[in-house]
Amino acid sequence: MSTNPVDAVLVLSFGGPEAPDEVRPFLENVVRGRNVPPERLDEVEEHYHHFGGMSPINGLNREMIAALRRELDAAGYDLPVYFGNRNWHPFAEDTVTEMAQDGVRNALVFATSAYGGYSACRQYHEDIARARAAAIERLGDEALVPDLTKLRHFYDHPLFVASVADGVRAARETLDEGHDARLVFTAHSIPVSADETAGPPEEGGHRYSRQVGEAARLVAGEVGVGDYDQVWQSRSGPPQIPWLDPQIEDHVEALAGKGVTDVVVSPVGFVSDHVEVAFDLDTELAEQAGELGVRMARAASAGSDPRFIRMIVELIAEQVSGAEPRACGTGPRGGVGCNGTLCAPGCCEPPARRRPST
Numbered sequence: 027m028s029t030n031p032v033d034a035v036l037v038l039s040f041g042g043p044e045a046p047d048e049v050r051p052f053l054e055n056v057v058r059g060r061n062v063p064p065e066r067l068d069e070v071e072e073h074y075h076h077f078g079g080m081s082p083i084n085g086l087n088r089e090m091i092a093a094l095r096r097e098l099d100a101a102g103y104d105l106p107v108y109f110g111n112r113n114w115h116p117f118a119e120d121t122v123t124e125m126a127q128d129g130v131r132n133a134l135v136f137a138t139s140a141y142g143g144y145s146a147c148r149q150y151h152e153d154i155a156r157a158r159a160a161a162i163e164r165l166g167d168e169a170l171v172p173d174l175t176k177l178r179h180f181y182d183h184p185l186f187v188a189s190v191a192d193g194v195r196a197a198r199e200t201l202d203e204g205h206d207a208r209l210v211f212t213a214h215s216i217p218v219s220a221d222e223t224a225g226p227p228e229e230g231g232h233r234y235s236r237q238v239g240e241a242a243r244l245v246a247g248e249v250g251v252g253d254y255d256q257v258w259q260s261r262s263g264p265p266q267i268p269w270l271d272p273q274i275e276d277h278v279e280a281l282a283g284k285g286v287t288d289v290v291v292s293p294v295g296f297v298s299d300h301v302e303v304a305f306d307l308d309t310e311l312a313e314q315a316g317e318l319g320v321r322m323a324r325a326a327s328a329g330s331d332p333r334f335i336r337m338i339v340e341l342i343a344e345q346v347s348g349a350e351p352r353a354c355g356t357g358p359r360g361g362v363g364c365n366g367t368l369c370a371p372g373c374c375e376p377p378a379r380r381r382p383s384t
């Protein structure tokens with residue numbers, strides 16, 4: 027923890043290309059050092075070109091930041107909000123250097139993921155450490171570079187749950203048979219081995235899938251649906267490596283086979299309608315559903331709801347003024363670390379780098 031008062035907020039996200047010639051270099055950044063086959067990359071490149079080489083993610087994050095600035099002002103917090111990414115401009119390295127030059131000493135980091143796990147949490151701690159190291163190298167003085175404390179997981183925050191639930195309610199209204207529609211929650215699949223090591227070792231793993239499951243349960247409860255499904259999407263990596271299943275496309279096919287005609291799909295695993303949502307669900311899955319004769323309504327993700335922005339302010343208040351964390355679930359929670367230290371020792375070990383167990 028820093029001894030300086032909190033003097034800024036950094037919104038840290040995944041990043042996405044904003045022009046056709048940025049797509050390939052962006053993808054190379056995403057998969058650097060990972061086991062993603064080139065054919066998969068070619069396929070994903072096409073998803074981005076489907077939208078003119080432009081991911082909506084940066085624009086959506088800029089809108090989120092503008093709303094957060096207004097909400098912080100309204101709550102009486104005089105904190106500038108910065109924007110940095112893992113995989114594309116504005117890179118976190120450049121933003122943290124700029125923060126140092128602006129005299130920021132102690133910032134809170136809101137990472138755009140609700141969950142634990144290597145991809146959803148630990149990698150953001152790594153981004154923070156890398157960005158600070160770059161700024162220290164460029165400025166030649168560690169004392170100039172701000173301390174950065176990542177805010178906690180928020181998958182069970184009542185305002186997150188309420189935002190996702192409202193999306194489900196609105197989607198249901200667009201279907202004639204909406205109230206009988208099958209409710210399906212979806213989140214990004216990860217390798218089974220990564221889920222096994224998600225969370226601190228003493229917790230026994232599976233923090234990511236347990237938190238996603240809990241978020242789905244809480245949202246279903248809020249909209250009064252007892253019977254729902256929670257599945258996975260956007261699998262990559264070689265087919266012989268197991269990832270969390272079922273995939274949503276297989277699941278919708280199975281539902282159609284059972285005679286289901288109406289489906290509401292809620293992307294509870296994501297905070298905004300970026301390419302994973304706009305292509306994998308709104309384009310590909312919607313087309314498949316149409317061919318199967320299934321009417322599909324995609325629920326909005328949480329990030330577009332004003333209560334989501336109020337939630338970010340509450341997470342900030344937890345750190346600035348010791349406000350009591352609000353949570354409506356019973357699952358494991360973590361996410362907080364300063365300057366890239368992990369939530370707990372050995373938390374969310376990436377499987378590929380795990381030491382041999384002999």
Ligand SMILES: CC1=C(CCC(=O)O)c2cc3nc(cc4[nH]c(cc5[nH]c(cc1n2)c(C)c5CCC(=O)O)c(CCC(=O)O)c4C)C(CCC(=O)O)=C3C
Pocket residue numbers: 040041042043053056057060062066067070081082083138139145146214215216217260261262263295296297300301302
């Ligand atoms: C858990 C999780 C989240 C949710 C948490 C969070 O939001 O942070 C997430 C979000 C996102 N994933 C995104 C895009 C991509 N993810 C990829 C690849 C991968 N994702 C993984 C996991 C996750 N991903 C994993 C285990 C891989 C395999 C390679 C690796 O281990 O890294 C690839 C490479 C090609 C492919 O394999 O599909 C792309 C292009 C975008 C941006 C979309 C846009 O540009 O609008 C966003 C928000």
Ligand SMILES: [Fe+2]
Pocket residue numbers: 214
């Ligand atoms: Fe991803």
